[in-house]
Amino acid sequence: MSCHTSKDSLHAVGMKVTKAREVLLRVLEASDHPLTVDEIYDRLAQPRPGRPTIYRNLERFIQEGWAESFVDKNQIQRFLRCSTTEHHHHIHCEKCQRTTELDGCAMTKALSQLERQCGYKVTRHQLQIYGLCPGCQKALTLK
Amino acid sequence: MSCHTSKDSLHAVGMKVTKAREVLLRVLEASDHPLTVDEIYDRLAQPRPGRPTIYRNLERFIQEGWAESFVDKNQIQRFLRCSTTEHHHHIHCEKCQRTTELDGCAMTKALSQLERQCGYKVTRHQLQIYGLCPGCQKALTLK
DNA sequence: TCCAAAACAGAATCAAGTTCTATTTCTGTA
DNA sequence: TACAGAAATAGAACTTGATTCTGTTTTGGA
Numbered sequence: 124m125s126c127h128t129s130k131d132s133l134h135a136v137g138m139k140v141t142k143a144r145e146v147l148l149r150v151l152e153a154s155d156h157p158l159t160v161d162e163i164y165d166r167l168a169q170p171r172p173g174r175p176t177i178y179r180n181l182e183r184f185i186q187e188g189w190a191e192s193f194v195d196k197n198q199i200q201r202f203l204r205c206s207t208t209e210h211h212h213h214i215h216c217e218k219c220q221r222t223t224e225l226d227g228c229a230m231t232k233a234l235s236q237l238e239r240q241c242g243y244k245v246t247r248h249q250l251q252i253y254g255l256c257p258g259c260q261k262a263l264t265l266k
Numbered sequence: 267m268s269c270h271t272s273k274d275s276l277h278a279v280g281m282k283v284t285k286a287r288e289v290l291l292r293v294l295e296a297s298d299h300p301l302t303v304d305e306i307y308d309r310l311a312q313p314r315p316g317r318p319t320i321y322r323n324l325e326r327f328i329q330e331g332w333a334e335s336f337v338d339k340n341q342i343q344r345f346l347r348c349s350t351t352e353h354h355h356h357i358h359c360e361k362c363q364r365t366t367e368l369d370g371c372a373m374t375k376a377l378s379q380l381e382r383q384c385g386y387k388v389t390r391h392q393l394q395i396y397g398l399c400p401g402c403q404k405a406l407t408l409k
Numbered sequence: 410t411c412c413a414a415a416a417c418a419g420a421a422t423c424a425a426g427t428t429c430t431a432t433t434t435c436t437g438t439a
Numbered sequence: 440t441a442c443a444g445a446a447a448t449a450g451a452a453c454t455t456g457a458t459t460c461t462g463t464t465t466t467g468g469a
Contacts, residue, residue, distance in 0.1 A: 138415095139414090139415060139416070139465080139466055139467075140466075140467090141415090141416065141417080141465075141466075142417095142465090143416080143417070144416095159456090160456080160457080161456085170418095172417070172418080173417075173418050173419060174419095174456090174457080174458095175417080175418080175419080175457085175458070175459080176416080176417055176418075178456095178457065178458075179416085179417090179458095180416095194337040194341060198337060198341070198343065198425085198426085198456085199456070200341065200456080200457085214380075214384060214386050214388070216386070217389060223384060223386070225380070225383075225384060226383075229373075229376040229377075229379065229380055230372075230373065230376060232376075233372040233373060233375075233376060234372075234395070236372065237357075237368070237372055237395070238397075240368075240369075241357060241366060241368060242399070242400040243357050243359070243366070243395075243397040243398060243399055243400070244397050244398045244403055245357070245395060245396070245397040246360060246396050246397045246398065247396045247397075248393065248394060248395045248396065249392075249393070249394045250391065250392070250393050250394075251391060251392045251393075252377070252380070252386075252388060252391045253388070253389050253390050253391065254381075254386040254387050254388040254389045254390075255386060255387045255389065256385070256386055257385040257386065260387055281446095282434080282435055282436075282445090282446060282447065283435075283436090284434075284435075284446090284447065284448080285434090285448095286447080286448070287447095302425095303425080303426080304425090313449095315448070315449085316448075316449055316450060317425090317426080317427095317450095318426085318427070318428080318448080318449080318450080319447080319448055319449075321426065321427075322427095322447085322448090323447095341425085341456090341457085342425070343425080343426085
């Protein structure tokens with residue numbers, strides 16, 4: 124039984140194991156949708172890390188590929204845990220906010236075609252996909 | 267000779283023709299890359315509209331489909347003029363910041379395939395593509 | 410157990426963006 | 440051309456997400 128996943132991960136990349144880091148990873152993992160720093164803050168039991176600590180560590184997590192952030196439509200940064208460090212995208216349910224990690228990237232072909240069309244050399248891209256999750260679709264048809 | 271394009275556009279949608287709006291549209295049109303509100307502000311001759319006026323009108327322009335905004339990596343909102351109200355994307359040069367409007371959307375097929383795979387009903391998406399424009403590629407190979 | 414480096418706390422600060430109210434500008438009508 | 444009502448602007452004040460800074464605490468290897 125492995126109760127030490129986060130500890131091991133932290134060690135593996137040479138980061139010290141601190142309360143703040145363990146609890147932050149736990150909060151991110153427990154959520155099925157991306158969280159703002161305020162939401163993370165509210166979910167932490169006292170005594171809890173301060174906001175600067177939260178920001179600093181989330182930044183580190185992103186560097187390691189353990190998490191991603193994006194800016195939502197209210198211009199607030201949201202953070203979510205990723206289960207893979209491979210390039211991938213997410214789909215967000217517009218109704219319940221649930222976020223699902225997608226396998227791989229569906230755009231590779233379209234992008235190489237694009238390169239030929241516009242003359243640019245594509246280096247990277249960001250894609251946010253929004254929709255209705257299966258559960259919310261069902262809820263709508265029942266009305 | 268049509269010197270009244272912006273005036274006509276404003277009338278067409280029932281917006282009053284004001285100095286602020288004309289000058290804002292002109293600044294957006296004159297730039298080949300997306301501008302922050304501060305950059306727009308700096309390009310306006312005095313007496314110039316205040317920041318609230320700039321934000322308010324850019325918002326209106328976006329509603330009309332005349333412009334788009336996105337949040338850059340420093341979390342600052344940037345605005346760019348669009349030549350079409352059709353759904354489309356842009357590619358940004360990472361070196362010179364130039365932005366090019368792309369024809370149509372290359373993702374339609376990939377998204378409907380995605381729907382079948384993940385069970386979500388896709389409602390909308392955002393795509394930012396980054397790369398090197400033809401000019402900057404050439405400049406690199408000459409070094 | 411001890412020590413140096415790393416990490417944290419918390420107040421202060423920064424700055425993008427918004428709100429609010431008084432004033433000005435625009436445009437249709439006479 | 441003058442007027443009136445509606446729309447828009449000016450500019451100060453405010454909100455708030457995010458960062459900086461300094462002194463203190465924690466971590467982990469020796």
